[in-house]
Amino acid sequence: MFFNSLAFAIFLPIVFFLYWFVFNKNKSTQNALLIVASYYFYSCWDWRFLFLLVFSTFLDYYTGIQIEKGKSEKSRKFWFWLSILVNLGFLGIFKYYNFFASSFSELLNTIGVKASPILLEVILPVGISFYTFHGLSYVIDIYYKRIKAEYNFVDYSLFVSYFPLLVAGPIERATHLLPQVKVKREFNFQTAKEGIYQIVWGLVKKVVIADTCAVYANAIFDHYTSVNSLSLILGAVYFAFQIYGDFSGYSDIALGVSKLFGLDLLRNFNYPYFSRDIAEFWRRWHISLSSWFRDYLYIPLGGSKGGIWMKIRNTFIIFIVSGFWHGANWTYVVWGFINAVYFLPLLLSDSNRNNIDTVQLKFNFDSVRVLMNIVLTFLLTCVAWVFFRAKTITDAVLYLKTIVTNGNFSSQYLDNERYNYELLPMIALFVLVEWNNRTKVEPISGRRSMLKLAIAIAVIIALGTYSDYKEFIYFQF
Numbered sequence: 001m002f003f004n005s006l007a008f009a010i011f012l013p014i015v016f017f018l019y020w021f022v023f024n025k026n027k028s029t030q031n032a033l034l035i036v037a038s039y040y041f042y043s044c045w046d047w048r049f050l051f052l053l054v055f056s057t058f059l060d061y062y063t064g065i066q067i068e069k070g071k072s073e074k075s076r077k078f079w080f081w082l083s084i085l086v087n088l089g090f091l092g093i094f095k096y097y098n099f100f101a102s103s104f105s106e107l108l109n110t111i112g113v114k115a116s117p118i119l120l121e122v123i124l125p126v127g128i129s130f131y132t133f134h135g136l137s138y139v140i141d142i143y144y145k146r147i148k149a150e151y152n153f154v155d156y157s158l159f160v161s162y163f164p165l166l167v168a169g170p171i172e173r174a175t176h177l178l179p180q181v182k183v184k185r186e187f188n189f190q191t192a193k194e195g196i197y198q199i200v201w202g203l204v205k206k207v208v209i210a211d212t213c214a215v216y217a218n219a220i221f222d223h224y225t226s227v228n229s230l231s232l233i234l235g236a237v238y239f240a241f242q243i244y245g246d247f248s249g250y251s252d253i254a255l256g257v258s259k260l261f262g263l264d265l266l267r268n269f270n271y272p273y274f275s276r277d278i279a280e281f282w283r284r285w286h287i288s289l290s291s292w293f294r295d296y297l298y299i300p301l302g303g304s305k306g307g308i309w310m311k312i313r314n315t316f317i318i319f320i321v322s323g324f325w326h327g328a329n330w331t332y333v334v335w336g337f338i339n340a341v342y343f344l345p346l347l348l349s350d351s352n353r354n355n356i357d358t359v360q361l362k363f364n365f366d367s368v369r370v371l372m373n374i375v376l377t378f379l380l381t382c383v384a385w386v387f388f389r390a391k392t393i394t395d396a397v398l399y400l401k402t403i404v405t406n407g408n409f410s411s412q413y414l415d416n417e418r419y420n421y422e423l424l425p426m427i428a429l430f431v432l433v434e435w436n437n438r439t440k441v442e443p444i445s446g447r448r449s450m451l452k453l454a455i456a457i458a459v460i461i462a463l464g465t466y467s468d469y470k471e472f473i474y475f476q477f
Helices: 006-023 027-069 073-110 127-141 153-161 174-181 189-222 229-260 277-286 287-298 306-328 328-350 365-389 393-406 423-436 449-464
Strands: none
Touching: 006 027, 006 229, 027 073, 027 127, 027 153, 073 127, 073 306, 127 174, 127 287, 153 174, 153 365, 189 229, 189 449, 229 365, 229 393, 229 423, 277 287, 277 328, 277 365, 287 306, 306 328, 328 365, 328 393, 365 393
């Protein structure tokens, strides 16, 4: 069930009505309703994988209690590693087994040893990377005594399976969401209104920006050998806005939907394309994942407290693992490696925390420098996105090489159904709107919010007529 589908447009009001007008006696009945709704929501993808979600939930619930109750460090470690290994084991089997089997087979064939890998004919369960990380952070926090174990199975189940964040995040923390789950919610009209605004803005990003950019970006990347330099550059730019509109749009819808139920989720995007360096970009892009790897991988490895080689090692580990988290393909690993290379000079020069405020521009020379830094950061990000989008590393390298060697920057017509250069003014308008509202969670709120809402809905309807209700990109992760 997609957020941008008719099925969800029917599902959400029904759950909202039952939540506030039928099951509103206490938080337990509200939570039970949300669990049932979440399991139904997930089963719409493939009901057979519900057992994975339920098993993962029970595993971390039970091991969390055993870790807290453990009378010896040996006992606590046993339950801790049982949870970690089983969770990562399921993730590895479903997401990475075929990748490693194929890669090992190719390595053997390269050195002259004939090998045929035994591959699993399984599909990737939707959202497995996200709900697995929910459980992992919960168990890790209990082991290190940052939180207490949750003994109410219904409350914990909702924390793991809550449908707005179930299939594509944000990656929640027990310290943030569980306390909200454990208390009764009261309806707040202002919060609900903000939620609706955020849902609509998320749909603008998805339907108006991401889905329309996807048409042109796909045409370019799928036929990159037959188009010129200008088209290749535009293809990279269009994909940059496609993935931003797609993923941040999903996150906005998730946060907005959750506000309708009186629950606050972690913010996942904070206008990342206005970043002045790569370090700032990663503080603003997929914030819940970046902070997860920072807290549960980077800092335990020593962070940036050790010597220069430890800093370099930890930086490359966190970015490469982050890339690999996105999918079982070497292109994601290279994408992570490239971002580590971008980040390293900032870390070594101790300037990775220089830009932590909201960017401001004035009519002076310093603002020209800031603007140039924003453009440069965006261009570097687009280069890395080529590897993220390409099917193979070879495709990505040839794509970038052709931009340099083709040398043809003339206007080129592409034989696709709709949209070409008409996208550029639409993207420019989108950037202008976001820039003007970069200090807000989403642009529709504030003065003349109802007029903004009406315009946004009109644009969604106008361009949504041509939308194929495309799947969200991050559903495959």
